[in-house]
Amino acid sequence: MNTLLTLTVANLKGLTRDRAALFWTFFFPVMFVLLFGVIFSGSSNSKVAVGFVDLNGSVASRGVQTALSGDKVPLTLQVGTLDAEKAAMQRGDVSAIIVIPSGFQDSLSAKNPVALQLYTDPTKSTTSQVVQSVLGELVNNMNLGLAGGTALVSLKPESLSSTTLSNIDYLVPSILAMALMQLGVFAAIPLVEQREKGILKRIGATPLARWKLVGSNILLRLIVAAVDTVLILGVGMVVFNVQITGNLLAMAGFVFLGAGAFLALGFALAAFLKTEEQANGVVQVVQMPLMFLSGIFPFDFMPEFLRNIARLLPLTYLGDALRQVMVNGTQVAPIGVDLAILVGWLVVCLGIAARSFRWD
Amino acid sequence: MAQTNEPVISVTNLCKCYGDVKAVDGVSFTVGRGEVFGMLGPNGAGKTTTIEILEGLRKPDSGDASVLGMDVTRHADSIKQRIGVQLQSVALFPRLTVTELLDLFGTFFAHHVPTNQLISDLDLGERAHARSMNLSGGQQQRLSIALALVNDPELVFLDEPTTGLDPAARRSLWELVKRLQAEGKSVMLTTHYMEEATELCDRVAIMDHGHILEIGTVQELIRRRFKERAVFFDSSATLPAETLAHLGGVTRASQENGQTVLYSTDIPGTIGALLAAADERGVEPHGLGIRQATLEDVFLDLTGRALRD
Numbered sequence: 132m133n134t135l136l137t138l139t140v141a142n143l144k145g146l147t148r149d150r151a152a153l154f155w156t157f158f159f160p161v162m163f164v165l166l167f168g169v170i171f172s173g174s175s176n177s178k179v180a181v182g183f184v185d186l187n188g189s190v191a192s193r194g195v196q197t198a199l200s201g202d203k204v205p206l207t208l209q210v211g212t213l214d215a216e217k218a219a220m221q222r223g224d225v226s227a228i229i230v231i232p233s234g235f236q237d238s239l240s241a242k243n244p245v246a247l248q249l250y251t252d253p254t255k256s257t258t259s260q261v262v263q264s265v266l267g268e269l270v271n272n273m274n275l276g277l278a279g280g281t282a283l284v285s286l287k288p289e290s291l292s293s294t295t296l297s298n299i300d301y302l303v304p305s306i307l308a309m310a311l312m313q314l315g316v317f318a319a320i321p322l323v324e325q326r327e328k329g330i331l332k333r334i335g336a337t338p339l340a341r342w343k344l345v346g347s348n349i350l351l352r353l354i355v356a357a358v359d360t361v362l363i364l365g366v367g368m369v370v371f372n373v374q375i376t377g378n379l380l381a382m383a384g385f386v387f388l389g390a391g392a393f394l395a396l397g398f399a400l401a402a403f404l405k406t407e408e409q410a411n412g413v414v415q416v417v418q419m420p421l422m423f424l425s426g427i428f429p430f431d432f433m434p435e436f437l438r439n440i441a442r443l444l445p446l447t448y449l450g451d452a453l454r455q456v457m458v459n460g461t462q463v464a465p466i467g468v469d470l471a472i473l474v475g476w477l478v479v480c481l482g483i484a485a486r487s488f489r490w491d
Numbered sequence: 492m493a494q495t496n497e498p499v500i501s502v503t504n505l506c507k508c509y510g511d512v513k514a515v516d517g518v519s520f521t522v523g524r525g526e527v528f529g530m531l532g533p534n535g536a537g538k539t540t541t542i543e544i545l546e547g548l549r550k551p552d553s554g555d556a557s558v559l560g561m562d563v564t565r566h567a568d569s570i571k572q573r574i575g576v577q578l579q580s581v582a583l584f585p586r587l588t589v590t591e592l593l594d595l596f597g598t599f600f601a602h603h604v605p606t607n608q609l610i611s612d613l614d615l616g617e618r619a620h621a622r623s624m625n626l627s628g629g630q631q632q633r634l635s636i637a638l639a640l641v642n643d644p645e646l647v648f649l650d651e652p653t654t655g656l657d658p659a660a661r662r663s664l665w666e667l668v669k670r671l672q673a674e675g676k677s678v679m680l681t682t683h684y685m686e687e688a689t690e691l692c693d694r695v696a697i698m699d700h701g702h703i704l705e706i707g708t709v710q711e712l713i714r715r716r717f718k719e720r721a722v723f724f725d726s727s728a729t730l731p732a733e734t735l736a737h738l739g740g741v742t743r744a745s746q747e748n749g750q751t752v753l754y755s756t757d758i759p760g761t762i763g764a765l766l767a768a769a770d771e772r773g774v775e776p777h778g779l780g781i782r783q784a785t786l787e788d789v790f791l792d793l794t795g796r797a798l799r800d
Contacts, residue, residue: 336547338599
């Protein structure tokens with residue numbers, strides 16, 4: 132046990148004396164939080180921009196406009212002609228267009244059915260849903276009012292979580308997940324380097340048990356994981372006022388499980404890589420898509436086919452679990468599924484590493 | 492040379508293949524207690540594979556190998572407690588200092604020599620707090636040997652300990668090996684260098700293509716092959732080796748590194764005949780000299796090529 136700690140301390144010294152390694156393991160994730168925090172906190176206004184085309188110009192149509200412009204309504208109206216708004220939607224300035232037809236007021240007076248037209252952008256399914264639900268509620272209320280009934284049951288938009296969840300709240304756990312993934316996958320590089328230089332072989336010629344060598348490597352990375360977690364959450368809380376609401380024990384559990392799962396991936400990669408150059412390249416090839424396709428950026432913004440890819444990647448589930456336990460974020464999968472997938476990933480990768488890893 | 496009681500290394504019919512390549516093919520030898528035993532051979536001869544089997548780093552395909560009386564496959568851990576290992580060209584944890592590395596390796600063993608003592612024994616005092624990556628080649632090699640001595644081993648394996656060192660650093664390593672022997676340790680080393688084997692080793696084994704070709708003291712090996720001495724001179728087109736093979740006393744003539752070498756049992760007769768033959772053709776042999784056969788000659792004779800080819 133004493134040897135295990137001594138070896139871990141030696142590894143830790145090696146890490147802290149290597150400036151490049153220090154930068155990538157500790158400063159890079161913090162920079163990421165700061166950078167994305169600044170980018171996203173500027174637009175903490177999470178209202179959806181919507182084009183509003185009034186072809187009726189009546190009291191009734193202005194009433195709709197006023198109703199949709201309220202503070203509590205998550206829409207920002209941009210009034211204009213249909214052509215102008217369609218062009219705006221093409222440019223991505225608005226996510227949907229609401230059109231009040233020319234005979235709107237007359238139809239209402241005559242109690243004839245009339246339809247509000249809604250143009251949506253199929254690539255922005257979430258925002259379309261927001262607009263549809265807002266309009267749906269409005270239409271329901273109007274129908275009730277016109278039919279002379281009183282709305283006995285109404286929907287008071289009390290957010291459970293996702294609406295008050297600002298972008299930075301979403302991003303901090305995501306960036307933490309990313310940092311844990313990177314520290315695990317990047318662990319392949321020093322391991323391959325130590326094998327290439329014969330350090331593993333040299334230690335193999337001493338009576339040191341191999342499990343201690345592996346154990347000290349795992350211990351080192353878990354220490355790094357803990358430090359990274361404190362740094363990332365600290366910056367998020369202090370600089371961007373992120374509220375950590377979840378259970379700390381569950382959070383720590385997922386932090387270490389996630390670090391372990393990706394460390395196992397790093398070990399499995401190291402089993403197949405022969406040179407340090409090779410390791411540097413392959414590790415990038417593995418971590419880049421993981422980083423960009425795993426919902427580090429909000430899942431809902433992804434087009435459908437990317438979401439399907441994301442569902443195959445373990446980092447998606449680590450991010451999802453951390454968001455659920457830390458900020459009570461909306462889920463991609465139930466927490467039990469996240470747990471099962473991460474444990475499964477850990478076991479499979481460790482199995483591959485144990486079978487295929489070469490010491491010289 | 493106290494080659495008494497049981498040998499520290501005993502190898503019988505050892506074989507190890509990598510795919511189709513027989514790296515070690517039926518090797519047998521013993522090393523006595525207190526002996527410095529050298530294994531000579533070109534790259535790829537199987538020296539490192541043999542030594543790594545004895546160190547417990549590789550498993551043999553067949554044959555028996557025991558170190559300090561214990562079988563290498565069954566008692567690797569007990570063996571590792573009592574041997575010292577220096578591997579070919581190892582960079583150690585580059586960012587740890589000399590002291591830290593010696594302390595760390597000490598914890599791997601049941602008992603170990605104090606770090607201060609190793610540092611002074613290996614003359615690393617000035618560099619005790621330098622990171623291993625900043626050491627010179629000779630210092631790195633001394634550190635590597637200090638690490639091999641951390642457990643005060645009975646038997647030390649040195650795999651090409653002086654490759655890549657300058658002559659002064661090589662000399663100081665030779666002194667160190669002699670000191671180890673004086674302390675009663677046994678040493679097995681591999682080398683490319685004939686003069687190293689001649690200087691240090693009580694006995695040498697010459698290895699090529701996975702086989703041991705000869706084993707013995709350097710003098711035995713030379714005498715076994717060469718009853719004759721050699722007359723040599725700078726090669727010249729007017730005095731081709733083939734035409735000199737029948738001169739008086741010459742047993743064999745060859746071209747080696749730009750020199751023509753005549754192996755002879757009758758040196759005065761051969762020189763007389765050579766000078767007469769040169770005079771006849773109106774030339775004078777340049778760089779004329781006489782020498783006894785060396786380990787290099789033995790090697791060349793055994794393998795048909797020079798060691799560093």
